[in-house]
Amino acid sequence: MGFSTSLPSSECVDYWYERSQLDVSRPGSLSHRESSVKLSTQIGPESETTPDHKYLQIADDLRRRISGGELRPGGRIPSRAELTRRHGVASAIVSRAVSILVTEGLVECRQGSGAYVLPPKTRLQLSRAWYREVRGGSPFAGDMEAQGKAPAWRTHSRMVHATADVARRLAIAEGDPVMRTVYVYTADEAPVQRAVSYEPYALTQGTPIALPEDGPHAGRGVRDRMAVIGVTVTHRSEAVSARGATIEEARDLRISLGVIVTVLRRTYFADDLPVETADILAPGDAAEFVYVLPMDQAGP
Amino acid sequence: MGFSTSLPSSECVDYWYERSQLDVSRPGSLSHRESSVKLSTQIGPESETTPDHKYLQIADDLRRRISGGELRPGGRIPSRAELTRRHGVASAIVSRAVSILVTEGLVECRQGSGAYVLPPKTRLQLSRAWYREVRGGSPFAGDMEAQGKAPAWRTHSRMVHATADVARRLAIAEGDPVMRTVYVYTADEAPVQRAVSYEPYALTQGTPIALPEDGPHAGRGVRDRMAVIGVTVTHRSEAVSARGATIEEARDLRISLGVIVTVLRRTYFADDLPVETADILAPGDAAEFVYVLPMDQAGP
DNA sequence: TCGAATTTGTGCGTATGTATC
DNA sequence: GGATACATACGCACAAATTCG
Numbered sequence: 001m002g003f004s005t006s007l008p009s010s011e012c013v014d015y016w017y018e019r020s021q022l023d024v025s026r027p028g029s030l031s032h033r034e035s036s037v038k039l040s041t042q043i044g045p046e047s048e049t050t051p052d053h054k055y056l057q058i059a060d061d062l063r064r065r066i067s068g069g070e071l072r073p074g075g076r077i078p079s080r081a082e083l084t085r086r087h088g089v090a091s092a093i094v095s096r097a098v099s100i101l102v103t104e105g106l107v108e109c110r111q112g113s114g115a116y117v118l119p120p121k122t123r124l125q126l127s128r129a130w131y132r133e134v135r136g137g138s139p140f141a142g143d144m145e146a147q148g149k150a151p152a153w154r155t156h157s158r159m160v161h162a163t164a165d166v167a168r169r170l171a172i173a174e175g176d177p178v179m180r181t182v183y184v185y186t187a188d189e190a191p192v193q194r195a196v197s198y199e200p201y202a203l204t205q206g207t208p209i210a211l212p213e214d215g216p217h218a219g220r221g222v223r224d225r226m227a228v229i230g231v232t233v234t235h236r237s238e239a240v241s242a243r244g245a246t247i248e249e250a251r252d253l254r255i256s257l258g259v260i261v262t263v264l265r266r267t268y269f270a271d272d273l274p275v276e277t278a279d280i281l282a283p284g285d286a287a288e289f290v291y292v293l294p295m296d297q298a299g300p
Numbered sequence: 301m302g303f304s305t306s307l308p309s310s311e312c313v314d315y316w317y318e319r320s321q322l323d324v325s326r327p328g329s330l331s332h333r334e335s336s337v338k339l340s341t342q343i344g345p346e347s348e349t350t351p352d353h354k355y356l357q358i359a360d361d362l363r364r365r366i367s368g369g370e371l372r373p374g375g376r377i378p379s380r381a382e383l384t385r386r387h388g389v390a391s392a393i394v395s396r397a398v399s400i401l402v403t404e405g406l407v408e409c410r411q412g413s414g415a416y417v418l419p420p421k422t423r424l425q426l427s428r429a430w431y432r433e434v435r436g437g438s439p440f441a442g443d444m445e446a447q448g449k450a451p452a453w454r455t456h457s458r459m460v461h462a463t464a465d466v467a468r469r470l471a472i473a474e475g476d477p478v479m480r481t482v483y484v485y486t487a488d489e490a491p492v493q494r495a496v497s498y499e500p501y502a503l504t505q506g507t508p509i510a511l512p513e514d515g516p517h518a519g520r521g522v523r524d525r526m527a528v529i530g531v532t533v534t535h536r537s538e539a540v541s542a543r544g545a546t547i548e549e550a551r552d553l554r555i556s557l558g559v560i561v562t563v564l565r566r567t568y569f570a571d572d573l574p575v576e577t578a579d580i581l582a583p584g585d586a587a588e589f590v591y592v593l594p595m596d597q598a599g600p
Numbered sequence: 601t602c603g604a605a606t607t608t609g610t611g612c613g614t615a616t617g618t619a620t621c
Numbered sequence: 622g623g624a625t626a627c628a629t630a631c632g633c634a635c636a637a638a639t640t641c642g
Contacts (some may be wrong), residue, residue, distance in 0.1 A: 114620090
């Protein structure tokens, strides 16, 4: 199977495997071959069996013409009327096909103008590197300046009662007082990140760091601020998922209601005691959270 | 401002702060101002003058009846026929309204049976901890067993030419041969994670690890497999964002087209040389990627 | 076992509104 | 203003899957 640069399709070979913990004792692949036939109908990258659904075919056709370079970023794809003629289908069908590309982020429709191929997006990098806490200054400002953007942020603190979710994450009782701080971060005036932070008021009450963005330790990050009151943050947990934006989030980030956002639920711990938790989110198509992790550490 | 447990609203105080680093004079910030104005007119969250769209109204009505408890998880929402009668609209309109709830993950449609309200999900934890690579065995299997789920996965490898994106991530030339492997992970038979991995064929050609899921080193993870051919993986980069599922992804994960997925783009490095890259994704409402990071490491 | 009723999925052709050029 | 293009909507038809008597 030797080839250097060329890759004729006749030399393409597919390899199928299936594993479960049930047969972990045997490293062999005897049973895998049997199921491969069944699999090939399920997950082939280009198995394409079937569904003669016209709107899917049209969407596939458009997607190929985009990735193939025939339809270029910034250019317009054929109009509904032309696609209707070309494929000989009803207008509702081509409309549905185009809407698929829209949800996939490949195309943007402008009413009265046309449907345009979007340029491949360069997402803003929001660093979550394991060493970001060690350095001084604001990680966000550093990220933005490294990418040629002007960083800014505004905050808003208020004392509230802990909801059930916040209480669970901070290991306190529901209704306990917590300091809630909303951060909205902007790059070149455009909002790119929003965070809502919660700190148990019982922990910071009467200390100089009770208000996260006030006093001499404002903006120093949780690790440094907690150190001021003798609390040593040992580790943090970050759980990343995604959903549609709520009304408040959409307003702060200047996006539409329901637009896809990446959600990061972060909790700081001091020896298994949670000392701060936050919901950090950014538009899914405009920013990404970047982790850089070493491989040579010993586990706990 | 002393209170212990009670928090009357009369004692609530708001604290507002704003910070920026605009002092750093940068060329080009002026043009960004202009575009930001345009932005705010485009995507105002509630500036819209109530387009009274019927399909949105119907979707809102259904959403309210679900969150209000009138329509309970596991139960069926009214059929298309009933909704058309009730709202006096065409069938295509109620169909579209329901499809909105489907992409929001609130409802699941079963052809011939009905549209059912989905139960609120507890997200599966997919560990990305910094130490996961150190241990033997499969991290996914460990995660699932810790959560009482039966893990399994299937894979499919094929040689392909590198796309522009893959080429950039692997620091090779576009069109160079790469080994492409699709992984579909299941927990209790339900797909929860999908990964598409790319390895430069120039790196593994003729070695025992050319096929990731074949031979004595199958399923051992990139770090261990690369060690076999004398390549020491030093660190990895993971960038997390979110978008709507494509057709292939939706099919493999058994979700609907356009449902929100969390996307993790991972690259393994051996001293700044990329040796593997992958797109890992999971349904945004069914799983979350969890990082646990220590605070006491020294930065690079 | 079978078949009819129900329900969702897909598709057609047309009409109207609205934004852009 | 007129032509073009997208957005929404109507009403109907048929196919596929399910349900249930």
